[in-house]
Amino acid sequence: MHEYTAKTFDLPEIEGISKAQLDAHIKLYEGYVKHVNTIQQSTMSLHSSDNPNKDYMMKELWRRYGFEFNGMRNHEYYFGAIEGSPTSLNPESKLGKKIAEWGGFEEVINIIKFMSGTRGSGWVMFVYDKVVDQFNFAWVDEHQIGMLSDTQIILALDCWEHAYMIDHDTTGRGAYVESYLNAVNWSVCEKWFEEVMK
Numbered sequence: 001m002h003e004y005t006a007k008t009f010d011l012p013e014i015e016g017i018s019k020a021q022l023d024a025h026i027k028l029y030e031g032y033v034k035h036v037n038t039i040q041q042s043t044m045s046l047h048s049s050d051n052p053n054k055d056y057m058m059k060e061l062w063r064r065y066g067f068e069f070n071g072m073r074n075h076e077y078y079f080g081a082i083e084g085s086p087t088s089l090n091p092e093s094k095l096g097k098k099i100a101e102w103g104g105f106e107e108v109i110n111i112i113k114f115m116s117g118t119r120g121s122g123w124v125m126f127v128y129d130k131v132v133d134q135f136n137f138a139w140v141d142e143h144q145i146g147m148l149s150d151t152q153i154i155l156a157l158d159c160w161e162h163a164y165m166i167d168h169d170t171t172g173r174g175a176y177v178e179s180y181l182n183a184v185n186w187s188v189c190e191k192w193f194e195e196v197m198k
């Protein structure tokens with residue numbers, strides 16, 4: 001099986017999100033990558049073992065796989081979108097044109113902000129559904145519950161407290177979301193959109 005490697009991210013100084021916060025968050029991301037590999041390796045060793053409880057143990061590990069895998073992949077979108085430097089959405093890009101046709105960038109941001117107030121730990125996902133050619137939004141509990149299948153992530157906004165607990169107290173989600181959205185390099189999101197449109 002493929003062994004996953006944690007990516008590194010070229011993150012600028014971000015207004016409102018400290019380096020200490022980002023460093024701690026990247027460590028958590030690395031933990032998800034490690035656990036994806038752990039589940040893969042552990043189930044393989046259990047499979048070939050003579051442990052009488054191996055079936056149950058393997059199934060329970062696989063039950064956790066989506067949590068760890070999406071924990072890994074969602075963070076790659078999260079950090080990937082703030083690499084480089086903050087860049088506005090180019091209205092002439094394919095993504096810019098599609099968003100304008102859909103209802104406008106401001107509306108996308110308003111919906112993301114509104115959904116980021118959902119209670120609990122999770123993510124706001126702004127996605128593109130190629131099957132019917134439309135954007136969609138999802139609140140994803142933990143990392144995986146509620147993710148819309150077969151959609152392309154355009155923006156993944158981490159709303160777990162671990163994303164802002166060093167910089168804010170538990171009431172700081174709104175300020176953190178504002179800082180993250182201001183830091184997005186939309187040219188990266190444009191590339192992701194162009195990839196799926198090929």
Ligand SMILES: [Fe+2]
Pocket residue numbers: 025028075158160162163
């Ligand atoms: Fe996170």
